[in-house]
């Protein structure tokens with residue numbers, strides 16, 4: 001081995017050092033911005049390392065608590081969402097739901113596959129910023145209909161067909177931002193559904209057109225209930241930023257359930273700077289949200305559905321233990337369908353990326369046929385097979401969730417509690433409000 | 447609970463809940479109803495989907511006639527925020543003034559405000575026709591996608607900001623046009639359209655006195671050179 005820093009007979013040199021501040025990615029982004037004059041738009045959620053569920057561990061049962069038999073004793077997973085005001089709350093067989101993703105951002109095949117997978121698992125799917133397609137209604141036994149600022153495709157007939165209504169105030173990837181769908185994906189059908197000229201770059205509103213604050217929203221929700229006869233639950237979805245106040249105000253506005261989406265939450269298309277720098281991590285948002293519900297005496301009456309970076313049954317179990325009633329998945333569901341699958345590596349390479357890193361979902365060239373409106377690409381996705389994969393994945397997550405719940409001695413997954421958890425880092429201990437492992441120290445509390 | 451009267455009758459909101467009144471109106475498939483003593487209540491006569499006629503005797507709160515389909519609704523008074531929001535078809539008429547976001551996101555049908563409309567009249571409209579006898583407030587027809595906004599009086603600042611394919615006709619002055627909204631030529635078909643819609647709205651005005659505004663279509667695509675426009 002030769003030491004380059006000390007060449008024989010020459011002056012010793014230090015090895016070249018790259019800056020931690022100006023790392024390769026940062027340098028490449030400066031060059032890209034300088035060359036193009038436009039900010040980076042992409043899909044997906046925050047990619048940087050953040051305090052997350054991996055920083056928590058379950059304690060499991062031992063002397064002071066006893067576990068349930070892994071394969072014998074029942075561990076229930078059914079959850080009921082929306083019984084606060086709705087005559088017909090949603091009854092889900094598993095507390096894992098499919099998050100709102102529009103037809104437009106996703107192909108019709110992908111929407112159908114989401115419906116099929118969710119049906120098999122006995123859970124719900126959600127429309128998105130673009131309205132409800134007849135196909136997704138047909139393929140989803142339980143369909144949540146989003147009311148977004150843009151109101152694209154919003155109409156009372158679809159509203160009355162919905163099993164629940166979700167008023168979208170914000171999204172974790174972009175709290176304070178509106179939707180975006182670039183021209184490549186605004187084909188004839190998508191344009192007609194949204195009443196937009198074909199091929200334009202759509203930038204949706206970020207504020208609702210007919211209400212401005214929680215007092216107005218309360219009246220808006222009353223109107224939605226009047227139109228739907230007080231039958232179906234009404235959710236409010238917020239991006240995680242000030243979860244204590246947002247959840248309290250959502251309860252005040254009359255929500256039956258609150259969807260809380262952390263900054264790791266995916267998006268179809270948003271500025272990278274927005275995704276990475278606005279909002280707080282999912283882990284940090286749950287405890288304040290639960291505290292708001294508890295302070296109002298509404299915990300377990302108004303359900304809390306948490307999303308943003310949920311990947312496996314352990315994540316679900318941890319979210320529930322921190323006080324959520326259910327979770328929602330976007331990115332992970334797309335991966336189960338086939339998003340970023342290495343089998344399309346040649347195609348990813350041709351686009352200058354690689355499987356696992358592909359996030360130019362807004363461009364509509366998804367080789368897996370999911371985030372595209374290109375008929376040739378979309379036809380690569382078999383909705384039946386992809387739906388089967390999603391069903392399998394939801395089943396595995398549910399089994400993993402039950403495994404952990406039984407180990408903690410719980411006969412229902414909602415019996416998981418913060419006392420079952422410890423944290424690996426001081427940060428995650430503070431955010432989750434659980435002790436640092438091996439100590440009784442909860443930073444900021446004890 | 448639906449009241450026993452089916453296809454005609456007087457509903458007195460002094461002794462009937464909004465829920466009962468709406469359930470009755472929503473269930474009726476035809477006929478004429480009068481809502482007495484509205485008292486500024488919210489969400490009156492919303493979600494109707496049959497060709498009934500409803501007269502509301504007094505002022506309404508938010509979202510009166512919301513998401514209307516086919517029904518003919520007349521508000522004899524003023525209307526609060528979001529009157530006829532997301533209307534699909536039919537008619538909603540306000541004899542007085544309307545608050546913010548009148549006819550917001552409407553997909554079809556006709557909204558007539560005989561008095562003035564406040565800010566954001568016709569925001570994100572998607573095919574509805576809106577006729578305002580008086581003035582409209584700031585940011586009216588903001589992001590308007592389709593349909594027509596006809597204003598017999600004056601328009602406040604930032605009219606038609608970020609407008610798509612909707613058309614705006616104003617008889618009086620425009621305080622300031624919004625981003626990407628420009629004055630356009632009045633052609634014979636526009637005069638014809640105005641004559642027709644004014645008649646349908648029951649308004650008297652000379653179509654030749656209006657000016658037409660619409661999208662310059664300069665912001666339809668995301669280009670760096672547009673960034674300064676916002």
Ligand SMILES: Cc1cc2nc3c(=O)[nH]c(=O)nc-3n(C[C@H](O)[C@H](O)[C@H](O)COP(=O)(O)O)c2cc1C
Nearest residue numbers: 099100101128129265266267268308309329330331
């Ligand atoms: C392709 C895609 C499209 C989305 N479209 C919407 C939308 O239309 N409305 C919405 O509220 N959220 C939308 N989201 C966000 C999801 O509903 C959800 O909040 C997020 O995906 C959850 O985080 P996860 O992706 O880490 O599971 C979208 C997400 C993705 C990945």
